[in-house]
Amino acid sequence: MKPLHVKRLSMSLSCLLAISMLAACSDGGSGSKTAAPAPAADPKAAPKAAEPEKPLTVKIFAGLYNDAPDMNNAYWTEWQKRTNSKLEMEWVPSGDIDTKMDLVLASGDLPEILSSPNANRPSLINAAKNGAFWDLGPFLGDFKEYPNLKNNLAKDALKYLSVDGKVYALPRSRSRVDLGLKIRKDWLDKLNIPVPTTLDEYAAALKKITDADLDGNGKKDTLGIIGQGVVVDDGTTLFAAGFGALNPTYNEEGGMIETRLTPQWDDMIAYFRQMYSDGGLPKEFSVMKRTQNEELFRTGKAASYTNSIWWDDEWEKENRKTQPDAKILNLLLKGPKGDYALELQTGVSGGYYISKKVPEARVKQLLKYLEQTASQEMTDFAYYGIEGVHYKVVDGQKTLTEQGVKEVNVTSKGAGVLAYSKWGKVISASGSKAFNDAKIKEVEKFDELGLVDPFRGIISPTWLNTWPKYESEWKTMEAKAIVGQISMDEFKAYTAKLRALPEMKKAFKEFSDAYKTFTGK
Template sequence: MMKQSNWRVSGMLALACVLAAAGGCSGGETKQTQDNPAAAAGSSKPLSIQMFAGLYNDAPDMNNAYWAEWQKKTNSKLTVEWVPAGDLNTKLDLLLASGDLPEVVAVPDFKRPTLISAIKNGAFWDLTPFLGDFSKYPNLKNNTVKDAFKYRMVDGKIYSLPGSRSRVDIGIKMRKDWLDKLNIPEPATLDEYEAALRKIADGDPDGNGKKDTLGLIGNGVIINDGDTAFAAAFGAVEPTYNAEGGLIYTNLTPQYSDMVAWFRKLYEEGALAKEFSVMKRTQAEELFKTGRAASYARSIWWDKEWENEIAKTGQPNPTIVNLTLKGPKGYAIDLAIGGGGGFLISKKVPEAKVKQLLDYFEMTASKEISDFSYYGLPDVHYKVVDGQKVLTDQGIKEVNTTSKGVGVLAYEKWGKVISASGNKAYNDAKIKEVEKYDEIGLVDPFRYLISDSWINVWSKYENEWRANVTKAIVGQISMDEYRSFVDKINNLPETKTAYKEFAEHYKTFK
């Protein structure tokens, strides 16, 4: 159902597409599309692009108003295999192992070990000589977050283009209206947060006469999007070195183990949903936006839309707040690097088409295309209310996270905070709610560090580690057993070699 069409075309057909779309690769046209991206539309046959990308909403109709206009503005014809977010890394690993790659692979994590291995094995184009000094690609140079290309280098070369996004992204959400109803002050520390979750889970904040409200929900290792935020509160994203001077991987630090122990306590108290380990992202989202759960960690820009959805259940005046929680060793705030995802071009793509694809991505990084990706078409997807673009019902359906997944986009400081469903007053208040995040939050250094040795280590132990995290939280193994497992990995000779490589790479960013 997710697959729009088959990308496995013959070599002759692929060549024909390239020849038909040839031309328009000069620096002059790049400058023209920088000033007015739409000017390129209709100037030549649309560029056919086969892409693998993440699905974060319902599968889109590529012929709807939004996608028709995107393809018109970028003079492209997209054939996308949309992969549900919860399955994305698994499907990516299978795709890389098969070697049967589409022209463009969009990834959520450009430093995933299996991806780095594929890069080193020649699966993708080295874009460094194409990009050069970026004189032909001013949007990619000037409209992306600082150091976007430095972060993503592999052996000093650029293989991926950034999916440029806000550094302030994930918020640990809580139902403020429920806190008020139960006379619970807004939590400012992890201890207060834990106590609030217990009271909400033991109470009846939705007024249905049942004690069936869930506390913290999520999916993935623990709660997925919020894992690193909570880890930051325990000091796990601060550089931690072993006795040999190697930089320990975030998830295997003693501080991360302390966080696992804390989640174990939440689970025992009923503050962490019992189903956390088997819950899909779509299920977690549905539980929260139907008013079943107290807390969830996701992008801040969802708040207004989800408040509107909760209101449909009959719960009066639902209000979501993103907390600023102080932990024992820091704040529970996880900053992105402003472009954690990336776009890679398969080495099977002819060189002439690589240049055309780079022109496409240069166009998507323009202010005009980026603004369109957030709001769509006037009067169709949004209306202007008090100077703020506010999405219509059609806009809410068609303009979303998924619709931003096929282009680089220009960097927006509050791009993952401002809700296109909210008015100016709402969004001003939301920015004020999280305005300190960029100052007191931290970036996990392992979002950009690379170690050749680590690729082999983590590919062997990641799944077992994930399983042991769950076992430790639900009480199937003791915390001592969990820590012993972590120590076993950390003391492997190949792990210590990897940690030294991480430490050396980290020095280049200081």
């Protein structure tokens, strides 16, 4: 018997011999010893499909302005499909977002992306200066890889999000024309009150409305101008504009006085003090909440409210369930010296900040996602959703369906940059073409006549460190002045004392220098 290794060797030699013979036969009798060529590829064969890119997980801390959304609904499912993302949202009720954000910033336990509706918060700016967020400038470069961010943002958008010349955020794009001082036009008509054209006429109209029984319940319980926190929150600066507080104001040293400490702001507080005394400003104004106020206005319990103009159609329809003639009008009012009570936005409603804890490679991935959300396609989707599901086209106008009203709202715009849209906060996605055309005509002069708060986009290091020490006390003094617990002379003396503090004067000088740099004047 042959050994096993000899048998294996014999088998191997046999195999090699067979292979050689086959190769020799393959030359077609030409005598060539070259191997036959491989069969040609079929030109009609489809190329092998590339493996689909795995969805990018994106974690965002953002404001909640409606009911908490179902992230598996039709809108959010499509958003994630179009952006190839998997969103992990931490929704924070809008009334709590500043407090929650301050806690997050203080803890240092930052989310990957922090969405702030206000880029001017001292805690946020200090966090950026202390290295909490990535400087996005080097990533963006010449914007060659980010055409949407280059072409689709509002003018100076990134300047409003810069700190010490570094870009720390991408914008939450919103239109400059946003807030409207709303009043129930049908109530004015019912009481034969002409549409107010001045702040004084407006206050007089509210007094008449609150003295009447417009809902017919036998009580004089209709509220006047509603808001939340100190005075009327979002609308406070709009009123201040009517008293000239948005005009750059300088002290004797050439320092630019911060808006809330100007003498014009004091004049506005005196105005609200009289309105409070007359009943136009509710007794509970300082403790009212946003959700409560929206409910009061849309159900016919209040005469006036300041909020985005695009709500008008939805809130009119809500009011008409009990008051069929309900009509909302946004007022254009002049103050005592001819200034308009109009506040324009910058086109930037806060921004998206990327935590410095995020690895550099992942920052590029997140920027790719945010770049895509700044496209016109994603912006149209953010405002209207899916055709046939969230909207239908009527007379050339996209109009939200019942499902669209539920799923496409303020909150649904909180996961992306979006492109700038001039009338984005005016046009109602649930309104008809006729309604929206009329609404644009109603406010078409706002962009021309309104002012942006000059302190948007400029920073004073001294202010950031000083104002938090006095802000709470200042709010208390404002409320006391309005309700009559202290006199206006006492309140004005208090604000004059603040303006005279050495650290405040230093801050005002820094503001003045920053404003010159920002405007180039």
